[in-house]
Amino acid sequence: MTAVAPPGGITVVPVRGLPEVSAGDDLAGMLAEAAIAAGLADGDCLVVTQKVVSKAEGRVVALDEADVAARRRLIEGESVRVLRRRGDLLITETSHGFVCANAGIDVSNMPDGTVALLPLDPDRSARRLRDVLRGRGVDVAVVITDTFGRPWRQGLCDVAIGVAGLRAVVDLRGTHDTSGRSLAVTEMAVADEVAGAAELVMGKAASVPAAIVRGLDPAWFGPGSARDLVRPPSEDLFR
C-alpha cells in the first residue's frame, strides 16, 4: 500500500491475507506480517477485530445453541451484572465493564457448535501486538474492536474494547471554540470513532480482520486504555 492520507484527512485500508487463526497461533506475528505487507507505517493505527484475538487466545468454547440453559449460564458466567432480559437477549455488564448483548459472545464466523468469548484483557492483547510491531520497527497505535448495539438507535456500530498507544477519549474541554468561549462538553470517544471507521472497510463477511487507519491527529497518540471508555456506574443514568 502506498496510500497517503490527504492533507488533514485520513485513509482506512483493509489488511488482507491473514491465514485462518487457531488457539495458540502467534497472532501478533501473523498480523504484523500482514499489516506491514499492507503498508503499515509509523503513526498509523492498526485496528483488529475481536474475533481473531479471541480465537488466537483460545477464548472459544463449545456451545449447543439449542441448549438455552447452557447458553444463559455461559453469558452469566462472563458477566458481573444483568441489566435487561428479553427472550433470548440479555444485556449484561461484562467483567471488563462493557455493557453489551449476551456478554459479547459471538457465534458468527465460528465453527458449528462453538462460540467466541471476549478476550480476557483486550488492552493487554492490544499492547502485546503493539510491542511486537515496535520490535519490527513500526510504531503504531492498536485498537481491538467488537460490534455492539446501543439503546435508542437501530443498527450496530463497532467500538473499541482494547486500546494501546492511543488516547481512547480525547478531552477537548477547555479548548476554545471559534467564538472564544470554552467548550463545555467535548470529550470525543476517538477510539470508538476509529473502530467505526475501520468497520466501514472490514465488513462482516469479507474475511478482513484488520484495517490500517492513517492520518489521525498525532496529539491523540499516547497512553490509553479501553477502560477509559467505560462510564463509571455512579455517573451513568442508565445502569
Place this chain on the structure above:
Amino acid sequence: MTAVAPPGGITVVPVRGLPEVSAGDDLAGMLAEAAIAAGLADGDCLVVTQKVVSKAEGRVVALDEADVAARRRLIEGESVRVLRRRGDLLITETSHGFVCANAGIDVSNMPDGTVALLPLDPDRSARRLRDVLRGRGVDVAVVITDTFGRPWRQGLCDVAIGVAGLRAVVDLRGTHDTSGRSLAVTEMAVADEVAGAAELVMGKAASVPAAIVRGLDPAWFGPGSARDLVRPPSEDLFR
C-alpha cells in the same frame, strides 16, 4: 483534491473554505461550491455538521445560559419526553425521535447569548443539499451529523441525524459468513459510522463544517433516512 480511495479502502477529507453562515444563507449553494472545490465526485458521501445547517435555517434562539428556568423550558419545548434529569442535564427524546442530552441544543461556536436548535427536519435538509449537488452534476449521498453521548460509554461520538441517498442501516442478515452459517445480527448503522469517521477530520474547534467520505460500498447507496436509525420505543429496553 485528487485523493483516490485505496483499493477496498476509504478516504475522509475535510471541506474548508466555507464562509461564516447566517440565517437565510444559501447553505446548499455555499457547501456545494466548497465541496466541489475540495474534489467532491460521484459516489462520494458529503458529511455536514448540524450547526451550519441550523444556522442557515434560522434555528438559533436567544438564551441567557444563567436563566435555568428558560433553559429548561427551551429543552422541554424541543422534546416529546424527558427520560432522565440530573442537575442541569436532561436526557430527552426530541420530536425527531432522537434521544440525546438537552434536546441537542448547542452552545459551542455560537455567539454569546444564543444557542442552536436541531434542524426541524434534518432528512429534508440533507435531501435539499443532495438535490442542489445533483443540479451541479455531482451525484452523492449526504449525511448531517451531531455529537451525542451514549449510556455506559465515556466520550461523545458523532452520529447521523439527517440522511439522503444512503441506506442509514445496512441489513446484512441472511448474508452468509465464511463458515456458511447465516449471520444472526448484522444490521450495521453505516450512517453513524460514516458520521464518526468524518468527525475524526472535522474536530470540534477547527472550523471544518463538512467532510468528504470516499470509497463507501456502492451497495449502501439508495433511499435512506435518519428515521431508520431511531429504534422504535416498543423494541427499546432502555426507554
